[in-house]
Amino acid sequence: MSEATEIAVVPEQLERAPRAGGSPRILIIDDEAAIRESLDTLLTLEGFTIAMAGDGPAGLELLSRNEYDLLLLDLALPGESGIDLLPRITAMQPNLPVIMITAYGTMGNVVDAIRAGAENFVQKPWDNEKLLADIRTAIARHRAEEEVVQLKRTLKQRYNFENIVGKSEPMLRLFDVVAQIAPSRSTVLLQGESGTGKELIAKAIHANSPRRDRPFVPVNTGAVPSELLESTLFGHVKGAFTSAISAKKGLFEVANGGTLFLDEIGTMGMDMQAKILRVLQDRRFMHLGGTSEIQVDVRIVAATNVNLQAAVREGRFREDLFYRLNVICLELPPLRSRREDIPLLAAHFLKFYADENGTENRSLSPEALRVLMDYEWPGNVRELENAMERGVVLSTTRTITPDLLPSQLTGSTYSSSLLDHKPDASLFDLMEEIERRIISDRLERCHWNQTEAAEYFKIPLSTLNQKIKRLNVEVKKRNRD
Structure with a gap:
């Protein structure tokens, strides 16, 4: 009381x-x-x-x-x-x-x-205590929803930002810089951990630029096989390769006059890096298999979750391309460094997925919110979004309690659940199951980016692929950052 x-x-x-x-x-x-x-x-x-x-x-x-x-x-x-x-x-x-x-x-x-x-x-x-608990839960949900609505309205009015939620000091500084640089033609490099919302910031830059009425074209360069990336970006002429039965425009042409968002540019091979560098320098390129140059006016916003300077030192990324991209560099803060945004983001995602699933809006119990605030969020905003979607789908009441949150948030261990459900399993079987779950968990946190997961485990990509096949790990279709 x-x-x-x-x-x-x-x-x-x-x-x-x-x-x-x-x-x-x-x-x-x-x-x-x-x-x-x-x-x-x-x-x-x-x-x-x-x-x-x-x-x-x-x-x-x-x-x-x-x-x-x-x-x-x-x-x-x-x-x-x-x-x-x-x-x-x-x-x-x-x-x-x-x-x-x-x-x-x-x-x-x-x-x-x-x-x-x-x-x-x-x-x-x-019952007085139950009534008070119901009242506090309802008011907390109501105020959180209203704060999200008001925050979105303010961000829309001040910055013309869509679907971006944040009131923490790191995010407000980022918003100010985005609003300042958006009207320019300059190339922008977005750096930050996976799941921090780099594509949302890229869209905000485009929406606040003179190019807003022209295309915004995102491409996840890490998701396109290297042998297809050149054709995807630059297009090809008929007969350029075996399956090229007709000519096709590349994404540089599609984005002409607008913005091309090159996500995960740190995964790009050295040959393709040289071609991208030429476009940045001359604003010209040729179709794969073509002989005539095509001129384009495209603003490049690139994004990476790897340290490009370290990649340059290790010989995995061209130094000249790095400096071409690094005209304006924005660091996106991880969620753990802006914890005051967690309740707002949670309320935003709960409402979004309640609307999407045609259910009543959900709110977090005080205990569930405490779990969110204490967690380190290696998967950042994307991991929080996934947790809130899970809570909405699994909940049978309007309040989401800790038991509806993913096990990694609440500290549940692999071994205890395995011993409970497989009491007769051999040590070898248990170790395989633990390895399977660890790989699956990391892939989900990396948004099914196998290259990123391999880097996290410090093993070659080929080794990870072998383990995925041997352990029969389910790999879902990747989503963009």
Whole structure:
């Protein structure tokens, strides 16, 4: 119970008042004075600011003049019932969480209330601790959603950024630089760990540039076989190679006048690096098998999750190309260095995947949020997104608890689960299963980038491929960074 108490606020004091930033504001609509007083005493002692109404019209009047964090609504009101009022309440404050309270908690009433938009359903007499827990969860979800909406609106107005969420100091500095460099023609190099959102930043650069009405063309150079990459980027003439039955434009031509995003450029072979360097220098290239030069006006935004300077020292990346790309270099911070963005990102992804799956929005329990805040996030924002998608799909209630999070977040071990499920397995079988799971887990964290996984394990790519085949590891289709 909170030490601080708040005096209940009467309607006159709330006229046209915005919702308080610190103390959550709760409206109670119930025709029983004893119920209102009981809730007022309980919630005021817990630090909430309370307003009350004895019937639907009085409650709607308060809603028309004030914003609230939560509504406690009685089902059996004189005149219109609480369920009948819900559509009008939702029209006035669409995102307001509503908890229905009634002495008549039939299954039909519960279903009707939830369908009408209620957050939860509490039966009289209620359990104080459970009611308080439900209220805190609903308010936390509501405020997180509102903060995400407001943040997106601010980023859209100030930077014209889409689908980027962040309020931490590292991200705000990054946003300022992106807004500053976007109007230029300069080549940009994005460096950062896998899963930090490099393609989103590349799109933001393009959307804020004079090229915004021309194509933004992303290509994951690490996902295209080396023997096909030249044709993919530069196109080819008919007959250039065995399967070239017709001429085809390359992505440089497709992106003419716009932006070409070269993701994972650090995986590109030396021969292709020389060809890319020539385009950057002369803005000209030839189709594979062609004889005439083609001139293009393309802005290059490149991205890498490897240290290109180290690759230059090791002879794996051309020094002259590095300096051509490194005109403007932006470092994307890992998620572990901007932890204050984790609740916002989690709320954003929970809403996105709830909408995508046609389910009610989900919120994190305090324990689940604590797990997210304590985790190191080697897979960064992408790993968080995957965890939230999993939570939405597996949850049967509106609250996601730690047991719905991936095992690597909660500290579950491979060995304990193996011993539980395979008590008769030999040591060799257990070791193979552990190796299989470790490889599968790393591939998922690398977004199925086998080259990156091999670098993490410090083994040749061919060795990793052999292990994948021998252990029958399922490899999913790769997604872009």
